[in-house]
Amino acid sequence: MPAYTGSMIDIRKGQAPAVLSRSIFHERFMQSFMDPAFRAEEEAISRVEQIAWEAYKEGRKAPVTRKAGRAYADPDYDLSVDWLDAKSRINKAAAAWKKPSTPSRVLLICGSSRNDGTCPGEISKTFRMIEWAQKVLKKEKMETDVLDLSLLTSSYHLHIHPCKGCVSTAMPLCHWPCSCYPNHSMGQTSDWMNEIYERWTAAHAVIIMTPVYWYQSPSPLKLMIDRLVCADGGNPDPTTTHGKKPAEAKALELKGWDFPKHLAGRVYGLVVHGDVAGIEGSRRGLSDWLDWMGLMDAGSQARLDRYVGYYEPYATSHQALDVDTAMQAEVRNVATAVANAVKELRAGKLSQPDKGLTRPRPK
Numbered sequence: 456m457p458a459y460t461g462s463m464i465d466i467r468k469g470q471a472p473a474v475l476s477r478s479i480f481h482e483r484f485m486q487s488f489m490d491p492a493f494r495a496e497e498e499a500i501s502r503v504e505q506i507a508w509e510a511y512k513e514g515r516k517a518p519v520t521r522k523a524g525r526a527y528a529d530p531d532y533d534l535s536v537d538w539l540d541a542k543s544r545i546n547k548a549a550a551a552w553k554k555p556s557t558p559s560r561v562l563l564i565c566g567s568s569r570n571d572g573t574c575p576g577e578i579s580k581t582f583r584m585i586e587w588a589q590k591v592l593k594k595e596k597m598e599t600d601v602l603d604l605s606l607l608t609s610s611y612h613l614h615i616h617p618c619k620g621c622v623s624t625a626m627p628l629c630h631w632p633c634s635c636y637p638n639h640s641m642g643q644t645s646d647w648m649n650e651i652y653e654r655w656t657a658a659h660a661v662i663i664m665t666p667v668y669w670y671q672s673p674s675p676l677k678l679m680i681d682r683l684v685c686a687d688g689g690n691p692d693p694t695t696t697h698g699k700k701p702a703e704a705k706a707l708e709l710k711g712w713d714f715p716k717h718l719a720g721r722v723y724g725l726v727v728h729g730d731v732a733g734i735e736g737s738r739r740g741l742s743d744w745l746d747w748m749g750l751m752d753a754g755s756q757a758r759l760d761r762y763v764g765y766y767e768p769y770a771t772s773h774q775a776l777d778v779d780t781a782m783q784a785e786v787r788n789v790a791t792a793v794a795n796a797v798k799e800l801r802a803g804k805l806s807q808p809d810k811g812l813t814r815p816r817p818k
Contacts, residue, residue: 464705479510507642515640529694538693541632541649545562548656556590559797560598561790562658565587565605566665566676572609578774579605580763584664584726587783588790595794600654603676612645620682621704626712626818627696628704629688633682648682655686659748660722661796662789663741672735672741680744687748688714688818714817717751722800724757724793726786734760751807754798756788 460475484504493500517535524530550555567579589599608611616636622629624739636646665676729737738760752758763781764775799805
């Protein structure tokens with residue numbers, strides 16, 4: 456690592472957009488009230504809009520806070536109650552995860568955007584695979600938790616807001632869990648990630664099942680992946696950077712940051728499917744990401760990429776999956792391999808040849 460000094464810290468500026476004008480703010484605010492039924496409450500909506508405008512102008516990102524307390528570097532710093540609640544739930548999940556008496560738990564993640572409660576009108580093939588895996592895991596006496604990311608497309612006011620890239624300014628600026636959201640002044644609320652962080656933390660294993668969309672992971676899955684950057688090296692104490700103070704974060708990193716891996720030590724499996732192209736690259740990218748985070752694959756049969764109805768019509772893709780009994784068995788093998796690995800891991804029998812090695816270049 457180059458020998459940078461504190462005097463070399465500088466903050467680059469000049470990209471942020473100007474504050475919205477009052478008229479443009481009004482246009483955007485009113486987009487949530489286009490239903491003619493709202494016209495009966497125009498005066499009330501106008502009053503609420505004025506409050507929202509003032510919060511936006513003043514930048515009231517976290518309007519409800521409390522003192523951090525003795526567990527933090529700066530006990531007197533005002534931390535968001537949203538963040539403190541999320542951190543408390545993650546800490547409880549982490550404590551339970553470590554206890555030998557806690558039942559083994561597998562997080563099953565459905566990466567498809569499709570379900571029959573929204574425009575496509577039909578369930579995804581991915582969700583069917585999740586159900587097959589869930590049955591296998593229950594037979595193996597594993598608790599299962601299904602995280603269906605398609606809920607982003609079919610649930611009211613549910614979001615995974617995009618990562619803001621704090622880590623690229625300095626790793627300590629990226630807080631664990633993420634403190635970028637909710638941002639009440641910007642209307643960036645109803646963020647699902649605080650719940651998702653807790654569910655990842657509670658899991659002894661994670662199985663991601665996903666289709667390929669244009670050679671890549673579907674957008675709900677990619678949004679979650681980006682927001683999990685704070686699990687790999689993130690700062691568990693926002694008071695050390697007094698919120699989002701770039702200079703303080705840069706100084707901390709240059710002193711030497713340990714890049715804590717908050718989700719390391721869990722097992723993973725993968726199922727990536729497609730119909731024409733892109734499955735190998737997508738599966739490799741997901742494997743590399745999970746490896747980097749410190750998770751362990753459950754063997755070669757736990758990392759599956761397959762085509763369903765290769766170059767066949769979309770309209771008959773479910774039927775193609777119905778007759779592909781080999782792929783059905785392969786999906787079940789992913790779940791079985793993960794269950795076996797979890798049992799071995801928790802019994803202290805899973806071989807981890809690189810356990811305890813220090814990374815010479817952590818990041």
